[in-house]
Every structure is written in structure tokens, then in C-alpha cells.
Amino acid sequence: MDLFEHQARDLFARHGVPVMDAEVVERPEAARAAAERLGGRTVVKAQVKVGGRGKAGGVKLAGTPDEAVARATDILGMDIKGHTVHKVMLSPAAEILDEYYVSFLLDRAARTFLAMASVEGGMDIEEVAATRPDALAKVPVDANEGVTAEKAREIVEAAKFPAEVAGEVADVLRVLWRSFVAEDALLVEVNPLVKTGDGRIIALDGKVSLDDNAEFRHPDFEALHDKEAADPLEAAAKEKN
Missing domain, CATH: 3.30.470.20 (ATP-grasp fold, B domain)
Incomplete structure (x- = not known):
């Protein structure tokens, strides 16, 4: 099971790997408050399980909370190598x-x-x-x-x-x-x-x-599954078992 970047970030944080603060949003307007909480200047990143997001335009710098809304609007709904962007992660822009x-x-x-x-x-x-x-x-x-x-x-x-x-x-x-x-x-x-x-x-x-x-050793894995991308037949089989 491949994780989204924000899930990987949370996993790293739990184990003490140094990471940036971050917030995940699914609506463009929600990016404003998230950017404000993160200090104003942020990086807005498409959450898809595929490489090459940056070159595809799925990673953008936002200088202000208003710009974060605009960047989220640009990115949400994008198709990146066959993957539709349903959510973005914002984190503080670092030098x-x-x-x-x-x-x-x-x-x-x-x-x-x-x-x-x-x-x-x-x-x-x-x-x-x-x-x-x-x-x-x-x-x-x-x-x-x-x-x-x-x-x-x-x-x-x-x-x-x-x-x-x-x-x-x-x-x-x-x-x-x-x-x-x-x-x-x-x-x-x-x-x-x-x-x-x-x-x-x-x-x-x-x-x-x-x-x-x-x-079976990690009950928390269940919450990490990408329900939107799951094969419906495979998901049904797992539920029966």
C-alpha cells in the first residue's frame, strides 16, 4: 500500500523524523485559513500517488493566504499522469x-x-x-x-x-x-x-x-487506504473477510 505524501509525513513525525508543519485541504477556500495558521507563505502540493508532481505543475509557491486559495484552485481537479487531485497539502515555505x-x-x-x-x-x-x-x-x-x-x-x-x-x-x-x-x-x-x-x-x-x-499487526493501516481509488470488487472481498 502506497501512502499519500501527507500520510508519509505524519508517519515520519510519529517516529521522530524531522518534518515541516502541514495541513491538508480538499476545498480551495479552506487553503486560506490553513495558510494563515502556517505563517502565510506556503507551498501548495497536489496529493497523488505518483511522481513528477512538480514538473506537472502540481507543486506551487503561495506568497500569501489569498495566493494559497488561487494555487489550490489551480491544482485541485488536475489530472497528473492519470491521477485526479482531490486534496492538497500546505506547508510553510522553507529557504x-x-x-x-x-x-x-x-x-x-x-x-x-x-x-x-x-x-x-x-x-x-x-x-x-x-x-x-x-x-x-x-x-x-x-x-x-x-x-x-x-x-x-x-x-x-x-x-x-x-x-x-x-x-x-x-x-x-x-x-x-x-x-x-x-x-x-x-x-x-x-x-x-x-x-x-x-x-x-x-x-x-x-x-x-x-x-x-x-x-493484521497494524489496525491503523485501515484508515490509510485510499477508498476513492480502491477496486470495488477487491474492497468488497476484504469486507467479507
């Missing part, structure tokens, strides 16, 4: 100095877990991985040992993170790993993980895929 990439995933082929990290995060990470694979560090993670302080340092060093952020990124990696394990995830990804103008390291955007087979 971004650097963008990084970090993730953990189940590597089925190698029958292990894999950490991936890069100092070149952002919208073009897929191109970076395809054209310059050496810029994306890949470090196996033993399931029994997990991400210790030593393993986190290994990942940071493999990706060549600058010394001034290495310690904080390592801390984020350890917390992110704990969320990965605790939630029975198949993938947790932060892109971008950013260094802000005031020196903070923040998970600005996240992607999470949860293992449906582990749902």
Missing part, C-alpha cells in the same frame, strides 16, 4: 540551501535490505541514478543488526555528505530505519531531505510503501 536523498527498501533480488543515499536529491534523482549511478550510494543493511550508529556513518560516508551535516543526516537515517521496521514498510524514501537556511535538516517530501501482508 532551501541543499537537497539530499535517503531511502530504505526491501531488496528482493538480494534478499536483504538496502539503504540508498545521495547528496544530489530533488526532482532529478531518477536521472542522476540512471546517468551517474556513482552519485547514488547503495549500502546493504543486515536485518539483524539494523542501522546502528556505525552503519549510519557508513551510509553517510558512502554518499559523501558534507561534514557539517553528516552527524544530523546520520541521526535522521537511524530514526528513518526505526520507522521502516516499526511500520513493516517495503520502502521509506525522503526526497528531498533538505538543509534549510537556518541550518535544520528536514524531511521535506516523503514516500512510503507498506506491506499489505502485515496489516
